[in-house]
Amino acid sequence: MLVLLMSVAGAVATAPAASAATYAAYVMGYFKESPNQSGDSYALHLAVSSDGLSWMPLNQNNPVATPTAGMQGLRDPYILRKQDGTFVVLATDLKGRVFNLNNQYIHVWDSANLTGFSNYRRVRLHTMATHSWAPEAFWVPSRNAYAVIYSANNGTRDVFMVNWTTDFITMGSPQVFFDPGFNVLDGDVLVDGSNFYLSYKNLSNGNLYVARSTTGLPNSFTTLTGGLRQGGAIEAPILVKSNTSSTFWLWGDSFSPANAVFYAWQSSNVNGNSWSALNQRAYTAPINAKHATISPITAAEQSALISRWGAPQWNRLKSYNAPDRYVRHAAYAARIDPFPMDPTADQQWRLVPGLADSAGVSFESVNVPGRYLRHSNYALRLDPNDNTATFRADATFYRTAGLADGAWASFRSYNFPDRYIRHSNYALRIDPLGSGSALADRQDATFQITY
Known part of the structure; x- marks a missing residue:
């Protein structure tokens, strides 16, 4: 035995x-x-x-x-x-x-x-x-x-x-x-x-x-x-x-x-x-x-x-047309990169009520708390919240049905309502998009909120 x-x-x-x-x-x-x-x-x-x-x-x-x-x-x-x-x-x-x-x-x-x-x-x-x-x-x-x-x-x-x-x-x-x-x-x-x-x-x-x-x-x-x-x-x-x-x-x-x-x-x-x-x-x-x-x-x-x-106190954002990539920050720039990546928490986000409108959403970094995704010259960055009206507006987005797939999500800018978060050459920015936009552009602007 x-x-x-x-x-x-x-x-x-x-x-x-x-x-x-x-x-x-x-x-x-x-x-x-x-x-x-x-x-x-x-x-x-x-x-x-x-x-x-x-x-x-x-x-x-x-x-x-x-x-x-x-x-x-x-x-x-x-x-x-x-x-x-x-x-x-x-x-x-x-x-x-x-x-x-x-x-x-x-x-x-x-x-x-x-x-x-x-x-x-x-x-x-x-x-x-x-x-x-x-x-x-x-x-x-x-x-x-x-x-x-x-x-x-x-x-x-x-x-x-x-x-x-x-x-x-x-x-x-x-x-x-x-x-x-x-x-x-x-x-x-x-x-x-x-x-x-x-x-x-x-x-x-x-x-x-x-x-x-x-x-x-x-x-x-x-x-x-x-x-x-x-x-x-x-x-x-x-x-x-x-x-x-x-x-x-x-x-x-x-x-x-x-x-x-x-x-x-x-x-x-x-x-x-x-x-x-x-x-x-x-x-x-x-x-x-x-x-x-x-x-x-x-x-x-x-x-x-x-x-x-307990359920996670964070989320990840997965790209629709590059599904091996997730939204992350790198040197405070926002982009989509292939998984896996280090540090792990670069791809983890707290989705909080919009800083400019609680009906919207803002994205706070998990590993750099107090910094949020915001657009500056249309490019998305991870910047500290200075609590100005401009920052709060730049860091607020409205979640909509995904432009390429309604079961996913897209995010419309609060202060540029014709523009959506999308990736371009893997960098994140806000660009004018809508139902008449090219399919590739709508796919670039579609993400899954996941873990």
């Missing part, structure tokens, strides 16, 4: 799964990395979404749980709803960007509803001279147990191993779960009815794939798809089924922290080879989120999470 680093009380889950609940939202768990490491956080973070695509980070994007043993940091968290309706959180025992290739332990927490975490422990999965990366788990009825799968090297190549458990305390002996004959990384299993879908990264070519099994047992998966990739490099696939339709999403994030962005595909036939890449306009991941996990939750659970951890 494998050794448990710390003993906690646990019980076998015997109650029916919570699948009978009406899921109306989603929860995401993740850790964080940013290009210059100033935004790194090797702890558990949470976000929620009503549609599974646009995410609101909780607790101001700060951690909700931090490991205190082992390397005192985590990567690759995974949230599983157990058969009794409560949750367990698993994570890789790693901190930072220097990888321990021989760590045999993972972090584990129990949680009733993700508003708190208890029974923290490190669990040993094996005694091999290899790692235990990206642990995930799912229930297999034929075994009456949970499969805990993870990336490891079996002495021949990088494969997925599995341990069987009923309590996430005592682990069975490890065995090979998936070995397609080439190196693999980051396995994620979605259980949908009687099918088990495994997404994984093929380390030989760097692409993501989806495989299927009707049993969920070791060595029973058959690959369904050709390789999928967006960006220069991709990893950490997540398979998600929509709560409201037959749509499936496949998420992945870029390999490099210098380009820590999420990509997504959509399919109405997960059994086929028909995945369509989503435009980044369709989704927004939390700032600096890496190697995430996504689980369905009820509306009541979503409300409880927001109540417990």
Whole structure:
């Protein structure tokens, strides 16, 4: 029997799964990395979404749980709803960007509803001279147990191993779960009815794939798809089924922290080879989120999470026609730049009642409080509020339906009412615009208020 680093009380889950609940939202768990490491956080973070695509980070994007043993940091968290309706959180025992290739332990927490975490422990999965990366788990009825799968090297190549458990305390002996004959990384299993879908990264070519099994047992998966990739490099696939339709999403994030962005595909036939890449306009991941996990939750659970951890006290503005870019200040000039960016807070804004008219809106910087976006010679700058009538007027805008998409937003100048905020060569300015303006100009003036 494998050794448990710390003993906690646990019980076998015997109650029916919570699948009978009406899921109306989603929860995401993740850790964080940013290009210059100033935004790194090797702890558990949470976000929620009503549609599974646009995410609101909780607790101001700060951690909700931090490991205190082992390397005192985590990567690759995974949230599983157990058969009794409560949750367990698993994570890789790693901190930072220097990888321990021989760590045999993972972090584990129990949680009733993700508003708190208890029974923290490190669990040993094996005694091999290899790692235990990206642990995930799912229930297999034929075994009456949970499969805990993870990336490891079996002495021949990088494969997925599995341990069987009923309590996430005592682990069975490890065995090979998936070995397609080439190196693999980051396995994620979605259980949908009687099918088990495994997404994984093929380390030989760097692409993501989806495989299927009707049993969920070791060595029973058959690959369904050709390789999928967006960006220069991709990893950490997540398979998600929509709560409201037959749509499936496949998420992945870029390999490099210098380009820590999420990509997504959509399919109405997960059994086929028909995945369509989503435009980044369709989704927004939390700032600096890496190697995430996504689980369905009820509306009541979503409300409880927001109540417990709090909604952000800031927003971001996403460009409509350059959806990888967000409004930020740089040397006090306003512009749109690609995400990710450092400092993180350059792209975060407090939307406050308009300084000249409370029916409008003004944009206060989060990391330079007291400075607001204002136009000067039609160019937008981040300037300190001198409380003059001119400044208040220059820093006030009226939110309207997006000129290119009514579901988004445009911002009309208070004191130049024929002019709207738009980007031009990535710099922000106010220009005359209206319904008769060219489509490209209207797109330049359309933004999404997001997080």
